[in-house]
Amino acid sequence: MDALRAELQGLNKFLHLEKANLDILRGKQVGPAEVDGLLAYYLKTILSLTHTTVGSILIRDGDQFVFRAARGPGAQKLIGKRIPESEGIIGGVAKSGKAHLSVNVRGNRRRSSINESTGNRPRNILAAPIRNTNGVIGVIELIKKSDGNPFTAGDKAMIEFLAGRLSLDMEYADLLAGSQREARHRVMQMKLSTVLNSTLDQREVRRRAMEAATALMDADVGSLLLVDEKTGDLFFEVALGEKGSRLKEIRLKMGEGIAGWVAAKDQPALVNDVENDRRYFRQAGVITKFVTRNMVCVPVRSKGKVVGVLQAINKKGGGAFTEEDLENFMTLSHQVAVALENAHLYGELKETFVNTAAALAAAVEKKDPYTGGHIKRVVEYSSAIARCIEGDAGDLEQLRLAAVLHDIGKIGIRDSVLLKQAGFTPDELETMRSHPLVGADILAHIEQMGEVRRIMRSHHEKWNGSGYPDGLAGEAIPLHARIISVADAFDAITTDRPYRKAAGLDAAKEEIRRHGGTEFDPLVVAAFVEACETGDILISKE
Ligand SMILES: [Fe+2]
Known part of the structure; x- marks a missing residue:
């Protein structure tokens, strides 16, 4: 009856082993630690099924075997130790690919690899190879039955059978680790692709x-x-x-x-x-x-x-x-x-567009001999101010484009008004002041230019709300429009006009500063002053 119970217990343990790989590996990222877990579980079950107290599992690494699982007194310190592939009983098993069974042998010529380190002097040794298609990938070694009896042919059959199962489970772990690694790489590549293309x-x-x-x-x-x-x-x-x-x-x-x-x-x-x-x-x-x-x-x-x-x-x-x-x-x-x-094509497209816009702006500028080089300077000054703005000055390419195009609406102003330098009639003044609106209308059909249009439209607005065309005040005026407004005024002050001579840098700076808080945004004026003082803004002769 006891024998039957023991058999049943053994069967039960074996059935557990059947699903060991699933329990140990399922839902996990499989790596060496999980394989060690599998080996430890196998060893525990093998020892229990063969009524053995001391044993180990070694796995091949190149031309050596490494202790990956060990049980018995002092056996833990073996973990990680290596032995040459040809040494002792392990070497013999690895070479022959066959199990080894020694019974009651004193002074075994081919010593067990486990005895030296643990102090065990085994007389009975049972070792079986773990094989796959590449040959022997490991060895299971048992050295002491709990009742002191020798290992039997039944134990040998059991360990050989379990070595076969272990080999399959290790292959499964390998495949799982490989497919998991591949899946991780696929996911990573998808993520990287998204990041690269965004x-x-x-x-x-x-x-x-x-x-x-x-x-x-x-x-x-x-x-x-x-x-x-x-x-x-x-x-x-x-x-x-x-x-x-x-x-x-x-x-x-x-x-x-x-x-x-x-x-x-x-x-x-x-x-x-x-x-x-x-x-x-x-x-x-x-x-x-x-x-x-x-x-x-x-x-x-x-x-x-x-x-x-x-x-x-x-x-x-x-x-x-x-x-x-x-x-x-x-x-x-x-x-x-x-x-x-993609980025290169987009860059080229953008450059073509900016160049076209600049050519268009230059054509308008050509109509007025007194404002030659005005656009280029306003672009330079605006960029210099933006670089000195405290906090986020926004998209600088957008600022440059808006600066290039800010007066494009003058294309719609008749020459008799446009070329007049002073003495406007109220009607003429109104016509002249329509240029921000005309400019915004020109760009109305280009959806992507929405923000640039807003900036163009507002470049004659004033901080205190006294500007045109909408009478916007404070931060209701787009920041880039506030910047272009200062740059535009500075260029007007520092270039010759028929009715007055150009002012120098210091005088112009003073004049801009004086209008900070009324005509201009004080924050932009501060950035402008800093740009002058650091030499970022010089009076450009072009
Ligand atoms: Fe203007």
Whole structure:
């Protein structure tokens, strides 16, 4: 009856083991710790099923075996210890791929690996290989039955069977870890792609590409080298990470260094021993004092041409880059190429638009010989003031565009009024003062110019509400309009007019300052004064 109960208990434990992999691995990110958990569980069950008190599981790592699980007195200190693959009974089992059973052997010639460290002097040893298609990947070793009896053929059959199951479970853990890793990379790549493509600013795309390279490759430093279209050289546009910023100084000739080789050959490079790679450009390490251990480097292609090289340097934690890293990096480089191309196209489009706007503004300016160069100066002064504004001065490109276009409405003012310098009749004055509205009307059909229109319309408004066309006051006037208003006035004061001579910088500054709080926003005037004092605003002769 007792024997039957013991059998049933054994069966019960075995059934538990059946779902051990699920219980231990399910819902977890599988790594070495989870595999150790699986091994510990197996060992505990094996010892229990074979009524054994001391045992261990060793797993192969290269040409050594590592104790990954151990039970019995003093056995814990074995964990992590390594033995050569050919040593002792473990070595014999690994070599033959067959189980070993010694019964009542004194002074076993092929000693157990466990006895030295634990003080056990086993006379009975049972060891079985854990095999997969690649050969022996580990060994289960049992050395002492609890009743002091030798191991039996039944124990041997049991341990061999369980070694087979363990091998399957380890393979399952491996597959799970692999697919989880892949899923993590997919998710990360999707995130990185979103981040890369959520801006059209070229500099920002480049910065994000660096960050993505560092994060995806789990590297210390990431960098993006771009091909200089004129010289064909490669240069580090940005570099992040510790000491990374110093890489900005470096230029490589096409073909020079590992990155240069990648660009010239249009091929990726995975180098885990940089020091011994003859392509390595030592100068870079000397300049940066940065020790490059390993790197992965891929070309960035746009329209079939190499436009740059994406580089990740030094795998974190002292590890090596893998073929899988390289594949993931290639995918990232495609995404970076698309984001760079989009940003480049957008930049070109914007530049074309700004140039067209500037040409249009210049055509208007040409009508009035006294205001030559006015637009250019207002753009300069406005930008200088914005740089000195305390707090956020907003989108400076928008400010520049609004400054270029601010007087475009003058195109609709008849010459007889526009060219008159003084002595306007009330009607003429009204016509003249319509130019902010005419300008806003011109841009009415360009949806993207909504804010620029608002700024143009308000550039003659005054802080105290006495301006035109809407009589807006204070912060109801867009900040950029308040800035252009000061820049516009400063240029008018400092240029010759038929009815008066130009004022000098100090006099003009005083006049603007005097109107702070009435005509002009005091905050903008303060920024203007600071820009004058730091030399950011000088009277431009152009
Ligand atoms: Fe104006």
